Amino acid sequence: MPAPAPALDSPDPGFDELLARRPALSMDPLAGLAMEDVPLARIAAAVGTPTWVYSATTLRRRAGALKRALAEAGLAASIHFATKANPSLAVVNLLAREGLGADVVSEGELLAARAAGVPASGIVFSGVGKTAREMRLALEEDILQINVESAEEAEMLSAVAQGLGRRARCALRVNPDVDARTHAKITTGLTENKFGVPIALAPALYARMCALPGLEPVGLAVHIGSQITQGVASYAAAYRRLGELVRALRAVGHPVRRVDCGGGLGISYRDESPASPEALAGAIKAGLGGLDLALMLEPGRWICGPAGVLLSEVIIEKQGLGRRFVILDAAMTELLRPAMYEAWHGILPVSPAAFRAPLSAADVVGPVCESSDTFARGRMLPPLPPHSLVAFLDAGAYGASMSSTYNARPLAAEVMVEGARFAVIRERQSHAALLAGQRIPASSADWVT
Numbered sequence: 001m002p003a004p005a006p007a008l009d010s011p012d013p014g015f016d017e018l019l020a021r022r023p024a025l026s027m028d029p030l031a032g033l034a035m036e037d038v039p040l041a042r043i044a045a046a047v048g049t050p051t052w053v054y055s056a057t058t059l060r061r062r063a064g065a066l067k068r069a070l071a072e073a074g075l076a077a078s079i080h081f082a083t084k085a086n087p088s089l090a091v092v093n094l095l096a097r098e099g100l101g102a103d104v105v106s107e108g109e110l111l112a113a114r115a116a117g118v119p120a121s122g123i124v125f126s127g128v129g130k131t132a133r134e135m136r137l138a139l140e141e142d143i144l145q146i147n148v149e150s151a152e153e154a155e156m157l158s159a160v161a162q163g164l165g166r167r168a169r170c171a172l173r174v175n176p177d178v179d180a181r182t183h184a185k186i187t188t189g190l191t192e193n194k195f196g197v198p199i200a201l202a203p204a205l206y207a208r209m210c211a212l213p214g215l216e217p218v219g220l221a222v223h224i225g226s227q228i229t230q231g232v233a234s235y236a237a238a239y240r241r242l243g244e245l246v247r248a249l250r251a252v253g254h255p256v257r258r259v260d261c262g263g264g265l266g267i268s269y270r271d272e273s274p275a276s277p278e279a280l281a282g283a284i285k286a287g288l289g290g291l292d293l294a295l296m297l298e299p300g301r302w303i304c305g306p307a308g309v310l311l312s313e314v315i316i317e318k319q320g321l322g323r324r325f326v327i328l329d330a331a332m333t334e335l336l337r338p339a340m341y342e343a344w345h346g347i348l349p350v351s352p353a354a355f356r357a358p359l360s361a362a363d364v365v366g367p368v369c370e371s372s373d374t375f376a377r378g379r380m381l382p383p384l385p386p387h388s389l390v391a392f393l394d395a396g397a398y399g400a401s402m403s404s405t406y407n408a409r410p411l412a413a414e415v416m417v418e419g420a421r422f423a424v425i426r427e428r429q430s431h432a433a434l435l436a437g438q439r440i441p442a443s444s445a446d447w448v449t
Contacts, residue, residue, distance in 0.1 A: 012380065013271055015355055018346040018393060021268065022306065024055040025348075025393075033350040033391055037420040040311055040350050044389055047413050047424060049313040050330035052400050053391075054086075054425075056094055056418040058307035063098045066299060069277035073285050075295055080124050082263050082300030083109045085397040090416050090425035091304060092116035101144070103263075103298040107134045114141065124260065124296065126173070126221070128195055135160040139168055145296075146170045147221040147260060149196055154209050161214030168214060171260055173221040174202045174245065176238040195223065202245055203252075210254055217255065219293070220245065223262030227301060229274040232283040239287025246291055259288055263298040267305045269394050270344045277302075301397040308396020310335050310412075311350075314388040315367065324362040326384050331366025332373040333409045335392060336402045339372040347375070349382055350389035357382035364390075368407050400426075410434050 019025055024035055031039035035055055043053055063079070070077045080101040083092055087109055092102060093116040101122025102113035113123055123143040125134070130146070135157055138146055148154050148170050161168040175196035197205055202220075209217045224238050239261065246256045261284055266274035288295060312330035319325075337343035347364060349355050359380040366373040375392070384390065403411055410429035415422050441447055 010271060013346070015348055018348060022393060024058045024307065025309075025391075027352060027355055029352050032352045032389075033348055033355070035309065035417045038417045038422050040309070040391055041389060043415055043417075043422060044311055044313065044350075047415060048428060049311055049389070050328075050334050050412045051311045051428075052308055052334075052395070052412060052414040053311055053422075054088070054091060054304070054308045054396055054414070054416050056416055058396075059091065059094055059304060060098055062303050062307065063095055063100055066277045066297070066303070067099070069281045070284075070295075070297070072278070073281035073289075075281060075285060075289070076293075077261075077284075077295040077297055078122070079297050079299065080122065081303060082298050083113055084401060085300030086304045086308070086399075087112050087401055088414055088425055089116045090414075090423075092118060094416075095303065096122070100303075103300075107131075107137055110134070110137060110141065110143070120144070124298065126223070126298070130157075132156065132160050135168075136164065139164055139166050144169065145218065145258070145260070147173045148209065149173045151197070151205050151208065154205065154212060154215065158212040158214045166214065167216045169216050169218050170209065171219045171221040171258060172197065172202060172206050172209060172217065173223070173260075174199050174242065176222060176224065176241045178224050178234050178238045178241070196221075199241055199245060203248060206249055206254055207252075219256050219258035219260070221260035221262065223260075223298065224264060226264045227266040228264045229266035229268075229272040232275045232279045235275075235280060235283040236286060239284055241287075243287045243291060246288070246293070256293070258294045258296060260296040260298065261288070263300055263302070265299060265302040267302055267394060267397075269346070303397075305394050305397035308394070308399065310392040310395040310399055312390055312392065314384045314386055314390065316386055317362075317384060324360065326362045326364045326381065326390075328364065328366055328375075328390065330375075330392070330412075331368040331407075331409065332370065333366075333368055333404050333406050334412050335375065335395060335399050336404070337398055338375050339370075340402075345375065345395060346393035347379060347381065348391050348393065349384065350391060354382040354384065354388060368409070405429075405434055408434060 033040050080103040081095045082103045096118045102118045103124045104110045105127035120141045120143045124145045125138045126147045128149045173196035312328040315327045332339045361378045362381045364376040413428035414426035416425045
């Protein structure tokens with residue numbers, strides 16, 4: 001079975017420790033918590049809260065670190081940012097200018113990647129439920145590759161390609177039945193998961209794909225899960241099995257030119273010790289090196305998670321019977337991960353005085369009408385009177401992209417910081433925009449019979 005969420009047996013890291021591990025953040029004795037050279041209080045005053053704030057320097061630095069690790073391992077590999085982690089046009093555009101392509105899983109993500117400046121030749125379309133419309137768009141855009149996840153999808157893609165008079169460059173996503181030792185809701189490489197085809201069935205299906213009209217099979221794909229922090233043993237096992245499959249397919253005459261190695265490399269939210277990009281590159285080389293393959297990676301969280309914070313303001317502190325509640329203007333509508341995955345995020349006060357003040361246990365919650373709208377229980381925090389600011393750390397991945405408008409809450413603003421300047425990269429949604437498109441039928445002409 002996949003590993004459950006880790007038990008939090010050890011004390012939470014302190015504020016100084018959290019800060020020391022995040023080079024984009026610093027505590028100015030006067031201006032308070034800053035991202036790069038911009039005080040977060042300045043952003044809150046100008047843009048309001050809740051607001052997502054991303055560090056451009058961190059995005060570039062992490063993209064560069066991954067590229068160097070692959071190059072130093074001697075791997076000919078391209079990197080395709082998993083846009084589901086953060087589909088902001090500004091983020092995707094910045095990474096495209098650093099040489100990264102995009103991994104997309106929907107028509108909307110494909111269009112967003114193109115709008116952000118990613119060339120079609122740098123886009124990979126993954127996902128277990130592609131529609132015929134999405135397949136047509138991918139073929140019309142002439143993207144690099146479509147990852148096929150089932151025999152039924154292969155037949156469907158063949159029919160769509162034939163209808164357009166095109167050949168679809170595609171890879172077969174293989175499920176290697178490897179336990180990534182991550183949270184049950186984000187593991188994807190076990191036979192019980194919905195993704196890919198069992199590796200035992202892959203040879204026959206790949207042969208079938210080679211025979212189907214309209215398809216041009218170019219290789220294999222794998223992705224075993226997200227937020228993998230238990231070393232690279234799971235990766236090594238998956239890549240070893242894929243290497244064996246590559247040899248078996250080539251032995252019977254099938255072309256295998258590329259392998260998509262997926263993503264999933266974890267980050268340290270609390271005190272995890274995830275593997276380095278160099279270790280991941282070593283696992284890829286051990287399993288797939290020497291096979292004359294073009295390799296691909298699909299990182300998301302590792303690139304953008306540490307680059308972002310969610311900035312929020314305290315509405316009120318509420319004293320319950322033996323419990324202290326800090327109620328914020330951010331909610332599960334902004335940051336769903338704690339409610340969905342029992343995820344832990346560091347929380348830092350923005351005020352320099354609060355950063356050094358005495359601490360006491362508090363439950364940190366949002367205003368949404370769900371008991372699950374809880375970010376932390378028993379977290380050691382200073383007094384946080386109304387209008388105090390806090391920052392949720394490592395919120396650059398699966399934060400804004402999983403946001404919702406539940407309780408009729410408009411989507412939060414997004415800001416990018418670079419050095420001493422910042423830019424609003426998505427305006428806060430207005431209530432009018434939230435209601436746009438809705439109608440109250442007023443006459444018989446509004447009804448279809």
